């Protein structure tokens with residue numbers, strides 16, 4: 241215990257010494273808030289630029305000096321393009337796209353080309369400000385931390401820890417997300433979340449409930465192996481521009497048909513072989529409609545389903561109700577288009593299934609994502625290179641921040657536990673296999 245106390249005192253002697261003296265091993269509430277606020281503030285600032293660069297940026301007036309090249313990553317979208325930053329006297333002076341990066345290979349989109357603005361844009365908040373008599377006044381970090389800390393402690397005292405909501409970010413690194421989540425826990429609440437609540441949480445629920453883990457199953461450059469590409473609620477031409485080069489590579493080199501399902505004729509739809517213009521929110525109807533043709537024509541992967549899938553019979557019963565007339569009535573898409581899209585996917589396997597916010601940001605987002613998963617299972621497109629559920633995220637670390645617990649979901653613990661049990665059983669071998677087949681099977 242003594243050792244522990246000693247080590248906690250040695251973490252930051254100047255800050256902790258006072259509290260360590262009075263109560264061995266304890267940190268005062270003020271010190272806790274001060275350190276935590278520094279951590280949270282620092283985490284936000286460090287999201288785009290490394291601490292070293294942030295510190296040196298104060299020397300912006302000192303022009304000249306040797307330029308060094310620093311490898312970094314674009315933080316705008318989930319493609320994660322590599323960037324070579326040119327840094328001079330600690331100031332980010334120029335940039336080039338990384339030619340040796342496996343995702344962008346020397347390409348950049350307009351958003352990535354403006355990434356330096358994160359570091360020194362004119363409108364960037366660079367120091368704490370306080371609204372005094374209607375005007376924003378610059379204040380010191382000490383004043384800001386003390387005033388905010390005191391205010392927060394007052395709120396917690398009068399209204400309890402659950403009265404404060406802690407909003408993290410999909411732009412935080414894994415480490416920052418972990419610390420942010422811990423901060424909320426130490427504050428005493430589970431009221432912590434980040435933007436994946438509206439974009440990614442429906443995917444997590446739909447995908448994890450289907451095959452156990454709520455994440456993109458393949459990768460951008462694995463799309464090179466796809467023989468067909470289906471995009472629903474996804475417009476990478478604008479949202480993930482550099483991702484399109486991977487889609488086009490498969491389209492050109494594998495002659496892969498591109499199927500776009502969207503209520504709008506997007507810039508991505510302009511490149512499609514098949515465009516299905518659905519009524520907004522009718523994703524399940526169109527997917528069941530395509531599966532109707534797949535089952536009617538016996539195009540499903542029977543052996544894959546036999547070996548790897550539970551519950552497809554129930555899905556088939558449901559799909560049976562979605563005949564072409566009903567699908568057209570609900571989604572607005574005529575039978576010939578639905579048939580052609582289903583056939584293109586069936587004839588060209590493995591095919592990738594890409595979705596984005598257009599599929600998830602619905603009150604029925606979970607239903608949509610589960611239907612997408614069922615479609616891929618029916619065609620046997622899972623567990624193969626070139627197939628899978630390629631779920632393009634909006635930010636650079638939606639998955640990491642979510643996995644580190646910044647998104648709260650009561651079922652997460654359950655999934656983690658079931659994942660642990662599966663791993664354990666898989667490691668222990670066939671003796672522990674359960675039911676009619678392997679534990680890798682999932683109930684649809």
Ligand code: SF4
Pocket residue numbers: 314315316317318319320321344347348349350351352353480481482483
């Ligand atoms: S595609 Fe995404 S990661 Fe790449 S440069 Fe554009 S915004 Fe940045």
